[in-house]
Amino acid sequence: MNATAPSKKAKAPRTAMPEQDPKVRARNFEEVALGYTPEMAAAEAARCLQCKKPACRKGCPVEIDIPAFIKQVAAGDLDAAYGVIRETNSLPAVCGRVCPQETQCEGSCILGKKGEPVAIGRLERFVADSYLARSACETVTGTPACSMARDDLKVACIGSGPSSLTCAGYLAARGIPVTVFEALHEVGGVLVYGIPEFRLPKGVVRQEVQAMKALGVEFRTNWVGGKTITVPELLESGYDAVFIGVGAGLPRFLGIPGENLIGVFSANEYLTRVNLGRAYKFPATDTPTFPGKHVVVFGGGNVAMDSARTAMRLGAEKVSLAYRRTEHEMPCRREELHHAKEEGLEILCLNAPLEFIGDDKGRLTAIAMQKMMLGEPDDSGRCAPVACQGDTCTLEADMAIVAVGTGANPLISQSTPGLSTYRRGYITADPETGETSIRNVFAGGDIVTGAATVISAMGAGRRAAKAIAERLLGAAAADPPQARAADDPADA
Numbered sequence: 001m002n003a004t005a006p007s008k009k010a011k012a013p014r015t016a017m018p019e020q021d022p023k024v025r026a027r028n029f030e031e032v033a034l035g036y037t038p039e040m041a042a043a044e045a046a047r048c049l050q051c052k053k054p055a056c057r058k059g060c061p062v063e064i065d066i067p068a069f070i071k072q073v074a075a076g077d078l079d080a081a082y083g084v085i086r087e088t089n090s091l092p093a094v095c096g097r098v099c100p101q102e103t104q105c106e107g108s109c110i111l112g113k114k115g116e117p118v119a120i121g122r123l124e125r126f127v128a129d130s131y132l133a134r135s136a137c138e139t140v141t142g143t144p145a146c147s148m149a150r151d152d153l154k155v156a157c158i159g160s161g162p163s164s165l166t167c168a169g170y171l172a173a174r175g176i177p178v179t180v181f182e183a184l185h186e187v188g189g190v191l192v193y194g195i196p197e198f199r200l201p202k203g204v205v206r207q208e209v210q211a212m213k214a215l216g217v218e219f220r221t222n223w224v225g226g227k228t229i230t231v232p233e234l235l236e237s238g239y240d241a242v243f244i245g246v247g248a249g250l251p252r253f254l255g256i257p258g259e260n261l262i263g264v265f266s267a268n269e270y271l272t273r274v275n276l277g278r279a280y281k282f283p284a285t286d287t288p289t290f291p292g293k294h295v296v297v298f299g300g301g302n303v304a305m306d307s308a309r310t311a312m313r314l315g316a317e318k319v320s321l322a323y324r325r326t327e328h329e330m331p332c333r334r335e336e337l338h339h340a341k342e343e344g345l346e347i348l349c350l351n352a353p354l355e356f357i358g359d360d361k362g363r364l365t366a367i368a369m370q371k372m373m374l375g376e377p378d379d380s381g382r383c384a385p386v387a388c389q390g391d392t393c394t395l396e397a398d399m400a401i402v403a404v405g406t407g408a409n410p411l412i413s414q415s416t417p418g419l420s421t422y423r424r425g426y427i428t429a430d431p432e433t434g435e436t437s438i439r440n441v442f443a444g445g446d447i448v449t450g451a452a453t454v455i456s457a458m459g460a461g462r463r464a465a466k467a468i469a470e471r472l473l474g475a476a477a478a479d480p481p482q483a484r485a486a487d488d489p490a491d492a
Contacts, residue, residue: 155240245461
């Protein structure tokens with residue numbers, strides 16, 4: 001009987017998650033995926049084989065005990081499931097929505113070898129959305145206890161994206177006071193200004209931030225790292241350690257004629273205007289964005305998909321995505337590509353821009369395009385795009401969005417003597433601890449690795465926080481938080 005049990009579970013179909021109709025959602029900013037019901041979650045959790053050596057856990061950058069939390073979901077104990085997730089993951093409601101599970105935990109699931117893997121991300125989202133924390137401590141740690149706050153220690157985090165939020169939450173749960181310095185006027189980093197509302201509702205991020213505030217984390221907005229405040233100044237003012245989690249938000253451009261025309265945007269600028277400026281709520285908010293009708297997006301990653309799908313929702317009549325390679329080589333999530341095509345996105349593969357063409361008023365009117373073909377694999381392992389000489393065309397457009405990657409902003413490195421960097425200005429950090437070339441200065445996330453995933457940034461923040469806690473608290477850092485009075489959830 002035991003030998004046949006796994007095969008029976010393997011035959012159970014993966015539980016689909018309800019979604020908005022593509023024709024409806026293409027014109028609104030409400031969340032695309034609507035979430036599991038308790039019955040759906042239980043059915044999906046029952047598919048898990050409860051492997052003794054779970055490959056899914058090894059595929060998770062923060063090493064969630066995935067079989068353990070799914071087992072609790074199957075048993076209907078969401079409190080216990082949430083507690084398991086919170087042991088290692090500070091932002092489960094975020095990760096359940098935006099992590100590339102298909103290449104990480106789900107990509108390692110044994111059921112995926114011959115069928116469909118367990119929907120780990122969807123179950124994580126279900127647990128996080130369903131769980132009602134009874135205190136700030138519980139929201140951050142999954143338990144009703146947190147360490148007594150220390151008045152002899154303090155740590156600064158520069159930036160408030162996923163790596164810094166993870167670092168701050170881990171340290172605060174262990175009684176170490178943390179101050180987070182954010183350059184913009186709202187906390188959340190890329191979770192707020194980069195990822196659109198229809199993929200990650202801002203209320204989800206605010207809920208996580210409010211829990212950290214209730215736990216004692218101080219957030220200071222409009223503080224630009226490297227300008228308003230520097231790493232040496234923080235150390236000189238008494239901070240015992242500094243974590244740099246500023247991301248890699250310096251836009252890259254194409255280097256072709258016409259990039260300064262009105263109507264040509266970097267994806268960073270475009271998404272920040274829409275998300276942080278709440279342009280998606282116009283006219284309810286007095287912050288409209290550029291009214292493109294014929295929009296072309298350049299790139300094949302998640303940021304390109306976010307830009308294209310945002311343009312659709314803001315009323316564009318036609319949105320095209322131009323990519324130098326084929327769909328197979330696109331680095332975006334398959335789910336995002338699938339959703340975008342459902343919503344009407346036109347994919348122009350094997351096309352590269354030659355020139356942005358404008359009128360006598362300096363406004364974009366068209367784009368000269370170069371046809372491409374695939375050559376031999378390059379350093380990325382993908383086939384390199386090669387120009388088909390003489391094969392060009394012109395595409396009508398009044399708006400272009402360049403989403404071909406980002407780089408490291410040099411403000412921090414230029415204002416921090418002795419801070420070691422490597423290619424393109426990224427900060428050099430120990431992969432195990434996150435410590436930089438300066439003692440007690442740590443870094444993690446995109447500013448170290450270049451553009452990567454939310455969960456990998458969180459993993460870096462967690463590793464750095466653990467190293468900081470061990471240095472400041474010694475062996476006590478590994479102990480569970482000591483009980484103290486938890487804040488009232490109403491205060492959060």
